[in-house]
Amino acid sequence: MNCIITGASKGLGKAMAERFAAGGYHLYLCSRDAKTLATTTEELATRYPTVTIHSRPADMGEKEQVTAFAQWVSASGATVDVLVNNAGQFIPGSVHNEPEGVLEKLIAVNLYSAYHLTRHLLPAMIARRSGHIFNICSVASLQAYPNGGAYSISKYALAGFSANLREEMKPHGIKVTAVYPGAAYTDSWSGTGVDPQRIMTAADVAEMVFTASRLSPQATVEEILLRPQLGDL
Ligand SMILES: NC(=O)c1ccc[n+]([C@@H]2O[C@H](COP(=O)([O-])OP(=O)(O)OC[C@H]3O[C@@H](n4cnc5c(N)ncnc54)[C@H](OP(=O)(O)O)[C@@H]3O)[C@@H](O)[C@H]2O)c1
Known part of the structure; x- marks a missing residue:
């Protein structure tokens, strides 16, 4: 069994990589910084020697790099049993005064990444009539809040992508799950002064995703x- 996770060198992506590796899945991972990705890959390979950990740097905000990553996964011949569209970026701001271009940037990283990667990998999944796609949205996909701005807009859009995909994939035997985490302690929270004990751990999110992936073929966690x-901060 294989699991593809984007944005997996740190945070929720790394926690999910660990959980799926512990569950016996071979991994295909990406993130932008090659050095951090290599360190994470080595760490996981040491801790989970019975699975293979493949990784390749890619900026998922760049369509050509999404395509190259997808082609690399496909060329490996690996079946896509689980795809986690996790790569994402948070830039706080407000619609009325955030810098020009923030929306375009966040739509590219938080929405187009998942849309294009999924479209590349889906034909083989449809042919096999199996696979499970998780889209890491956010509570910011469900409600507006101060300083949400373009981030919240992009996460609402990702939730829309996930809902549409779920409907489309019903007859194809492919599961689609939208994940809406509230605050979970990762690097994106370090330096903010938030008490790690006040919010969730990345492992909490990883455990839920892994468990949802293990149901019978006739059940889907939507x-x-x-x-x-x-509650929220
Ligand atoms: N943590 C939370 O409280 C929380 C709550 C709700 C939703 N989320 C969502 O969960 C996901 C992960 O967040 P996180 O908190 O784990 O963030 P994080 O700790 O900052 O880690 C982000 C990971 O994604 C990679 N990444 C970032 N931009 C990328 C890009 N353009 N292309 C490829 N990889 C990229 C990073 O590596 P590089 O920088 O090297 O690329 C890193 O491995 C995001 O979609 C986020 O919106 C998080």
Whole structure:
């Protein structure tokens, strides 16, 4: 069994990589920074010697690099059993005064990445009539909040992509799950002064995704909504 995860050198992506590796999945990972990705790959390979960890740097905000990553996965001959569209970026801001170009940037990284990668990998999945696609949205996909701005807009769009894909894939035997995490402690929170104990761990999100992937072929978890016990920050 194979699991493809984008944005997997750190944070939620790395936590999901660990969980799927522990579950016996071979991994295909990407992120932009080659050095961090190589370090994560080596770390996982050491800890989970019975699975193979493949990785390739890619900026998922660049369509040509999404295509190259997809072609690399396809050329390996690996079946896509699980695809996690996780790569994403958070830039706080407000519609009325965030810098020009932020929306375009975040739509590219948070939406087009998932759309294009999925479209590349889907034909083989449809032919096999199996596979599970997780789209890592956010509670910012469900409600507006201060400083949400372009990030929240892009995450609403990713949720729309996920809902449409779920409907389309019903007759093809492919599962689609939208994941809506609230705050989970990752590098994107370090330096913010937020108490790690106040919010979820990346492993919490990873455990839910892994568990949702293990149901019988006739059951699909359409949505996973997780929040810190004390609620949103
Ligand atoms: N943590 C939370 O509280 C939270 C809550 C809701 C939703 N989310 C979502 O969960 C996902 C992961 O967030 P995180 O908190 O784990 O972030 P993180 O700790 O900053 O890690 C992000 C990962 O994605 C990679 N990445 C970033 N931009 C990329 C790009 N353009 N192409 C390829 N890889 C890229 C990063 O590596 P490089 O920088 O080297 O590329 C890193 O491996 C995001 O979609 C985020 O919106 C997070």
